[in-house]
Amino acid sequence: MPELRKDPITGRWVIIATDRAKRPADFIRQPVPAATPGHCPFDSGNENKTPPEILAYRTSGSRDQAGWRVRVVANKFPVLGIEGDLNRQGEGMYDKMNGVGAHEIIIETPDHAASLSDMSDGQIEEVLWAFRDRVNDLKKDRRFRYILLFKNRGEAAGASLEHPHSQLIALPVVPKRVLEEVDACKQFYYLKERCIFCDIIRYESSVGVRLVTETDRFTVLAPYAPRFPFETWILPKHHASHFEDADAPTLKGFASVLRSTMRKIDKALERPAYNFVVHSAPVQEAPLPHYHWHLEIIPKLTKVAGFEWGTGFYINPTPPEESARFLREAGMG
């Protein structure tokens, strides 16, 4: 008998197939091939093929030259435009505004063939510093209500270039999905005077069965009601609502645990396509006692079909207790 499980934060129900649980080898995999350098605009030496750099951490060279370790540029094909007013207006019975926002690319390394699972911890730490620096710069622009940091790896996960990169999108509205999560956490806080994510971290640490790993600063776990097989969350143990306020030791600890988690995922699932998304509080809010920033990693192993579109209900063929165990085992030897 499959199980219906309720996500404690959003209230979303998920169908977990407990009988014929799918193991890593059961997923039809389109492994993301180890990349081969070509005429990639993100390669070192091709700096003139991207829009001018917004930020770079450099060993040598100057602006838009080689010698950088991490480089941030505007997306050449942005989904939102940086200039202009929102111009909120009605259109008949509907509502619209101009698509004002920022869309940036964080080029994680000059090494075209690298991946988060084989970069050094220090290199990943610099990527996280670039995330932090860009959010803190952009949030000064009061038009931006939410800043999303995310990564698509592999064509199946929506990536159009294979050179390791993440993305940032600054939005003039707080998206519905984020509002739902933050509001649900607020309700829990009013009820219990505790952060629900802090509760989850403590509870999962005591139960252990969905735990992938724990360090002094971070907990990596499979959530109780995951939408997708091998969905994995990385949460800081110390309560904080905004990623961009993370201090140096936190970013250092995050880099290390992100790398080890990506290495487990790449090993267990043979370099799957994946998305990851930083969940953080709306940038114009003061620190919130009820919200807790974290990273959600979604390997792209299944297809979303009519049932999911119609219901917002997900069918997950791998219980999180199984996926956590596979990832723990992938971390050994």
Next chain:
Amino acid sequence: MPELRKDPITGRWVIIATDRAKRPADFIRQPVPAATPGHCPFDSGNENKTPPEILAYRTSGSRDQAGWRVRVVANKFPVLGIEGDLNRQGEGMYDKMNGVGAHEIIIETPDHAASLSDMSDGQIEEVLWAFRDRVNDLKKDRRFRYILLFKNRGEAAGASLEHPHSQLIALPVVPKRVLEEVDACKQFYYLKERCIFCDIIRYESSVGVRLVTETDRFTVLAPYAPRFPFETWILPKHHASHFEDADAPTLKGFASVLRSTMRKIDKALERPAYNFVVHSAPVQEAPLPHYHWHLEIIPKLTKVAGFEWGTGFYINPTPPEESARFLREAGMG
């Protein structure tokens, strides 16, 4: 400058690319190949390869023999089990229940190579009668709170078999996505004492720009804030909250407009993979003045990536005014 548009029902914002709008030819297409019959369990003569039939409309033969025109069977690999109690319970800080429900397959025709765009109106009408009959039968089981009718065509849309078929899933809870839609409609009704879908039908008919077609009983349109390119809705003009209450003339009109719409989509986009979902009120509710059943068709042309997962915000490269025009033109000649 792209445009941010708000869906009037759910409040979800969508980014519409208005500058470099994508035309049908711009989508990387994996056309669903015209099917070739093989050892398909849904073919006529292979009735013993499926679970026993639950319903069939027949010209000849008896149960589980050839001679049927439309046939409904249990899914051989159901996501939910039909037997047993819900057994709602806590698990530590979480909530779960047994995955009790029904999962059925509506085999739309014995013709393996057919599709909704080349079936006769009469054949499609019988498919819709099978939808109706199955929902009305299953809703007698008071454990079921919601019954979803949907179709996945093509591997990219999550279909595992190519023989024309739709699916039904009966659920012991009303899914979050459905509750959100119904509740939002209720709020609009309290405010205006009108159904928002009735408003949309009238408004779109008067504006015309997002209209695909209108018949005496149905309106086909591209919604103002579509999540996906070429997203298309079919709405009955006469207010009704439950699909399964539709009368014979309504089903006849629905069949005709569904066929002509699928034909336009297949012509404009060269037989794309797609999902469709019947949006209907929770089955145990009495007729609702604020909710309006309809069909949502989503051609599978783009990939959902980190941005969408993180925000519930969608980026749509084709304005609905364009997609409606392409579909109108596909209907000519």
